Amino acid sequence: MAFQTPKSIEEMLTSIHKHEYLMPAIQREFVWGPQQIIRLVDSLMRGYPVGSFLLWEVQPQTAQSYTFYEFLTHFHERDNPYAGKATVPAGAGTVAVLDGQQRLTSLNIALYGSFAEKKKYAWWSSPDAFPVKRLYLNIANDPQDEELGLRYDLQFFTDKEAAPNEGEPHVWFRVGAVLDLANSGPAIMHELDSRGIANSTSAFQRLYDLYEAVRVLKPMNYFLVTDQDPDKVLEIFVRVNSGGTPLxxxxxxxxxxxxxxxxxxxxxxxxxxxxxxxxxxxxxxxxxxxxxxxxxxxxxxxxxxxxxxxxxxxxxxxxxxxxxxxxxxxxxxxxxxxxxxxxxxxxxxxxxxxxxxxxxxxxxxxxxxxxxxxxxxxxxxxxxxxxxxxxxxxxxxxxxxxxxxxxxxxxxxxxxxxxxxxxxxxxxxxxxxxxxFEASEIDELLNLKYGGQRTFSVLSVLYPGLDLSKQFHEDHIFPRSRFTRKKLAAVGVPPDKIEHFIDLCDLLPNLQLLAGTANVEKQDMLPAEWISSAFPTPQRAQTYVNDNDLAELPEGITEFDAFFDLRKSKLRDRLTKALGVPNRIGATVSTPYPLRVASE
Structure with missing residues (x-):
């Protein structure tokens, strides 16, 4: 194993795009996130060391016995999260990266590619859930958040997000575009002028720092393993991968x-x-x-x-x-x-x-x-x-x-x-x-909230007759939109009860599982009004009320707390039976009451 002449980032990535460097199959998948990529580029622009790399010179006779992969360029969490398999021509060898794959892939994405991860709370199947973003450098300003510890304002943006508003200077420079600059002097000045940021010494310096980090400086120090013994190479691989993101x-x-x-x-x-x-x-x-x-x-x-x-x-x-x-x-x-x-x-x-x-x-x-x-x-x-x-x-x-x-x-x-x-x-x-389950656990389950981790499971136990293969939503019986201080006061809820009502709104006794279409139709209707309009006959409505423990359903919201307490008692009885908890001493099972709705 010998130390080699350092290379620039541009030289290293050029070797990757010429397929001279590949990843052995013993490498893990790419696991770095956007912030790790940003910190790496920030460190390089500041001239900080980023660690050495370990490469393996694979001879032709050895290369045919192993599987190798290309480096990932355009990461897409759903559609393209993995590097593709590489082909090593018969009779040819290759250079495999044993240590540094995460850093090299990150730099490849930063300069040549893109990063698309799922937006929080978006569905995987949504076409807009994975916006494609590229790394941009703010050449006009430094980071606003000092706690991040970054000198340069680097952000992953969609191209639309990075575009300037009409009449404003174009301050976001795509990091990969530094490879298109002819030099680090006049070319940078021309770039700044075209963006409406001419005569800015600080802007010039930021772009110059990026140019130097990528194309001039040689921070890529690496060792080359020439041994062809696979067991020895595997041992080296495991040892050098004990740091960073653990293998x-x-x-x-x-x-x-x-x-x-x-x-x-x-x-x-x-x-x-x-x-x-x-x-x-x-x-x-x-x-x-x-x-x-x-x-x-x-x-x-x-x-x-x-x-x-x-x-x-x-x-x-x-x-x-x-x-x-x-x-x-x-x-x-x-x-x-x-x-x-x-x-x-x-x-x-x-x-x-x-x-x-x-x-x-x-x-x-x-x-x-x-x-x-x-x-x-x-x-x-x-x-x-x-x-x-x-x-x-x-x-x-x-x-x-x-x-x-x-x-x-x-x-x-x-x-x-x-x-x-x-x-x-x-x-x-x-x-x-x-x-x-113990009785104390039942009390805890009754205080689960809308959207909580176990709320769906508890509701499905409470109402086992539902065909859950169809789409069901967690639904507020009394609509959440009605529980604002202003709206509650407007319908006559006493001031001393308003905060209490708001606290109860998201808890389990005000929740049910409702078919997706019905949930959309219900929207912010009060439950008594919705039941009257949703079912064709009083008998069907009464069945729904009984099955979902909605007895004594008030027409308005002012009696919500009484309804909440009554339904909570019924849900306690249901859960006690469903989860095999003995009834408390003196506890009784409530009897459904007739439905009272506005239309009657």
């Missing part, structure tokens, strides 16, 4: 599987399956490759833990052998969760899919299990167990591998006749993850 064992598993699978490309298989279970067939989940890999270990019957000692050739052969079964089981499990009404927003513990997939595999069921009438009781049992496990705090947290292993042991013995709820819950209890 997870799942990354190593996937990397080693890539080279050890005989007939399938592990990386491509895992990537495509992650994409398929998350977005195909109307599904909207956020399962990760880690979860897919752990599911594969579970179904293969090997140790579930991500340990180096598990990355044996025999274990990888077992995982590859059951991969088609793993794929089918995970796809069915994801569809089943979708039918239970879950998506990326309300599935609070992704790990629940692992025992579900293992059960479907062990049971040997096909797609017919998902909708056949004869399997309805079993699906109901599975649904109940899944929901209870998501409602109970701490089930899918610490000690996950132990829990999954014990559930797998039970399912491997008892799955043939249907989902063995009692046996599974006994195994969970032995791992300290009992699904029993």
């Amino acid at each position: 997870s064992y799942s990354d190593l598993l996937l990397s080693m599987a890539t080279n050890q699978w005989k007939d399938l490309d592990a990386r491509e298989e895992v990537r495509s399956l992650v994409s398929e279970i998350n977005t195909n067939a109307g599904r909207q989940f956020a399962f990760t490759k880690d979860l897919v890999l752990k599911s594969a270990l579970a179904i293969a019957g090997v140790d579930l833990r991500f340990k180096v000692s598990n990355f044996t050739q025999a274990n990888m052969a077992a995982v590859e052998a059951v991969w088609p079964a793993t794929r089918s089981a995970l796809l069915r499990a994801a569809t089943l969760l979708q039918q239970f009404g879950y998506n990326e927003r309300n599935l609070t513990a992704s790990s629940v899919i692992i025992p579900l997939a293992y059960y479907l595999h062990r049971r040997g069921v096909g797609d017919g299990y998902l909708d056949a009438t004869k399997h309805a009781p079993d699906r109901l049992a599975v649904h109940g167990w899944v929901t209870r496990s998501l409602i109970k705090r701490g089930v899918w947290g610490s000690g996950l591998d132990t829990l999954l292993t014990r559930i797998r042991e039970v399912l491997s013995v008892h799955a043939a006749g249907g989902f063995p709820v009692a046996e599974v819950e006994a195994a969970m209890a032995s791992a300290g993850k009992a699904l029993s």
Whole structure:
């Protein structure tokens, strides 16, 4: 291993775009975010060292035994999150990057590419959820937020966001455009003049600093490994990747599987399956490759833990052998969760899919299990167990591998006749993850809020008759829009109750699950008014009222607190029965009252 002559960023990236530098399959995926990229560029512009790089000179005879990947240029979290596979011509060697892939990919994106990540709260399927952004430098001003510790104002913007308003100077300079400047003198002056920022010494300095950092200075120090022994190279790789963003064992598993699978490309298989279970067939989940890999270990019957000692050739052969079964089981499990009404927003513990997939595999069921009438009781049992496990705090947290292993042991013995709820819950209890509930937990659940992590699961337990395969929304019975101080005062709510009403608005007793279309139609109507208009007969309306514990529904909002207390009592009774909690001494089950609506 020898130290090499340093290179500039431009020289290093040019080698990447000439396909002279590639990534070995043992490299992890790109994991840096926009702020890490910005800090890297800021450091380089300030002349700070950014660490050395480690490259591996792969001889032709060695190169043919390994899989290599190109560097990612245009990152898109949904459509293009992974680097593409590279082709090394027969008889040719290459240079593989062992350490520095995250930094080099970041610089490649900053100068040549773009970054598109999902907007917060946007749906994965939305065409506007992933705005394509490129890195821009503010050449007119320094950062406004001093706490960020940045000297230069660097931001990822869409081109539209970076464009100036009419009549204003064009202050945002696309970082990659520095490669188009002919020199660091007159060319910069001309650029500033064209942007309406001429005669600005500070603007010139900022653009000059960028030019120097990318094209003149040589901060890219690197060592070159020439050894062709793959075991030694792997040892070096693991050691040098112990810093920075830690290399997870799942990354190593996937990397080693890539080279050890005989007939399938592990990386491509895992990537495509992650994409398929998350977005195909109307599904909207956020399962990760880690979860897919752990599911594969579970179904293969090997140790579930991500340990180096598990990355044996025999274990990888077992995982590859059951991969088609793993794929089918995970796809069915994801569809089943979708039918239970879950998506990326309300599935609070992704790990629940692992025992579900293992059960479907062990049971040997096909797609017919998902909708056949004869399997309805079993699906109901599975649904109940899944929901209870998501409602109970701490089930899918610490000690996950132990829990999954014990559930797998039970399912491997008892799955043939249907989902063995009692046996599974006994195994969970032995791992300290009992699904029993206390009365105090019921009180806590009744105080869950709109949009909370467990709110959907609790509502689905309260009202099990709903067909959750259709789209249901968490809905405020008394519309949220009515709970402003001004509106409450206007309808006659006493001043001393207004804050109390607002506090109660988002809590569980004022929530229900409502079909998407009905929720849109309801909008901000008061519940009594909406029920009168939404159902064709009084009998249908009364059934809806009884099924949803809406007895004694007031016509207006002034009696909301009384309605809230009454419904809270009814929900407590329902949850107590649904979750198997003995009734408190003296507690009684309320009897539904006739509906009173405005039209009557």
